Amino acid sequence: MMGALDGLRILDLSRILAGPTATQLLGDFGADIIKVERPGLGDDTRAWGPPFVEGGDGPTQESAYYLCANRNKRSIAVDIAKPEGAQTVRELLATCDVLVENFKPGGLDKYGLSYSDLKEQFPRLVYCSISGFGQTGPNSEKPGYDLLAQAYGGIMSLTGEPEGEPMKVAVGIADVMTGMYASNAILAALRHRDKMDEGQHIDIALVDCQIAWLINEGTNYLTSKILPQRRGNQHPNIVPYQVFEMADGHAVVAVGNDAQFERFCTLIRREELASDPKYVTNAGRLVNREALIATLTETLSKLERDWLISGMEANKIPGGPINQLDDVFASDQVAAREMKITMPHSGAASGEVDLIGNPVKFSKTPVTYRRAPPTCGADTDDILAELAATQKE
Structure with missing residues (x-):
């Protein structure tokens, strides 16, 4: 062909x-x-x-x-x-x-x-x-x-x-x-x-x-004239959107909007966070990033990785495992694609x-x-x- x-x-x-x-x-x-x-x-x-x-x-x-x-x-x-x-x-x-x-x-x-x-x-x-x-x-x-x-x-x-x-x-x-x-x-x-x-x-x-x-980070600077800071695996404009250490490994949590955040808090049995005025909106979560991430880090460190990942999938919350390359190339998705x-x-x-x-x-x-x-x-x-x-x- x-x-x-x-x-x-x-x-x-x-x-x-x-x-x-x-x-x-x-x-x-x-x-x-x-x-x-x-x-x-x-x-x-x-x-x-x-x-x-x-x-x-x-x-x-x-x-x-x-x-x-x-x-x-x-x-x-x-x-x-x-x-x-x-x-x-x-x-x-x-x-x-x-x-x-x-x-x-x-x-x-x-x-x-x-x-x-x-x-x-x-x-x-x-x-x-x-x-x-x-x-x-x-x-x-x-x-x-x-x-x-x-x-x-x-x-x-x-x-x-x-x-x-x-x-x-x-x-x-x-x-x-x-x-x-x-x-x-x-x-x-x-x-x-x-x-x-x-x-x-x-x-x-x-x-x-x-x-x-540089995309959003470059435009963030051009708009605000504030130099962006290194945040490791955290996102400059979305919270929570990063890697968390679980009781038995690491997982990615990529909450992209307020509705997903509410479902995520319900999943991890921290419903009060979703109703807290400081965290209801993404803008609020950005301003109060440090306090929220500290709380989530403590909570997630006691939970099992696979339980969290399957729960996020069931509740349509973006997230997943951090694969090694052997996992990547052995996956059904790689084979299908x-x-x-x-x-x-x-x-x-x-x-x-x-x-x-x-x-x-x-x-x-x-x-x-x-x-x-x-x-x-x-x-x-x-x-x-x-x-x-x-x-x-």
């Missing part, structure tokens, strides 16, 4: 996570992704292990980190630092709709592969540049790493326990969200190209994206690798998993043969 982006070809000069996340998503939707890698080395993340895929003679050069963002791609090994390598890239672009790169601003100029170098020869090309701070501004030359983006963009100042140190999000979320913004921008630019018959340059930065997804997939992989001793599935469910053009993350340069001969055949036509 054809994917939504069947017939679209993307030349991927990116590495690490933000660019590969964007191109993997587009590949899942049906696009043909040609991943350009340094001969013998490839994407930096190939070496970001352990864990590595286990081959017949021990660990391979394919890390789990690399696997997470590189399926549905073909790999060609090309040294763009050499004139013949840069020329190969230009020749491939004649068959491509999109180029994605994440070099430092100006980093491709010396190879003649910048947007300004290519836009006249390829006027319909959508060229997406991903960097740490963007192509302009006083910090444009600084390197782009997820940790730096989380620090500079403010999310670390909001994450962690109140008395603890600023904390990054456990996964590379600045990179991942930049990839999401980039894929959306590419699709929008392609829509414009199809209407106006012209490509364009997309300039997208990790720090800009991270600032964009196909969020864990298995793909053939020639380098794995078992002949296959487990990956995380794509969350998008199309009714007409379903996501397809056509290619496992490739070994470095695995498709070089095939891609060059295709290119030669195209040039003869």
Whole structure:
């Protein structure tokens, strides 16, 4: 079955996570992704292990980190630092709709592969540049790493326990969200190209994206001019909405409105809290957060986790367990939604690798998993043969 982006070809000069996340998503939707890698080395993340895929003679050069963002791609090994390598890239672009790169601003100029170098020869090309701070501004030359983006963009100042140190999000979320913004921008630019018959340059930065997804906390500050405080697992605008320690574990309570709060108080046999004027409304619960949370913490510490969770479910109160990853991937929900997939992989001793599935469910053009993350340069001969055949036509 054809994917939504069947017939679209993307030349991927990116590495690490933000660019590969964007191109993997587009590949899942049906696009043909040609991943350009340094001969013998490839994407930096190939070496970001352990864990590595286990081959017949021990660990391979394919890390789990690399696997997470590189399926549905073909790999060609090309040294763009050499004139013949840069020329190969230009020749491939004649068959491509999109180029994605994440070099430092100006980093491709010396190879003649910048947007300004290519836009006249390829006027319909959508060229997406991903960097740490963007192509302009006083910090444009600084390197782009997820940790730096989380620090500079403010999310670390909001994450962690109140008395603890600023904390990054456990996964590379600045990179991942930049990839999401980039894929959306590419699709929008392609829509414009199809209407106006012209490509364009997309300039997208990790720090800009991270600032964009400060969302309510960022707007809270802009509205009040009061700096948000780290609250651990508590919510800045809703109470109670956090983790509580039970008698035998931890549970999430996510009371989203006053009616849910009343039902929650009835469930835990603290009906007087729901009728207390200080707590009747969410605004009141925010003002009196400390006293309410102290009371709830004491009450919930004496209750069993599973009893609370089943009671909340029965009474339509949002909440639930805090799953470890073994719980997550063994769950019926993950199986039903196909969020864990298995793909053939020639380098794995078992002949296959487990990956995380794509969350998008199309009714007409379903996501397809056509290619496992490739070994470095695995498709070089095939891609060059295709290119030669195209040039003869």
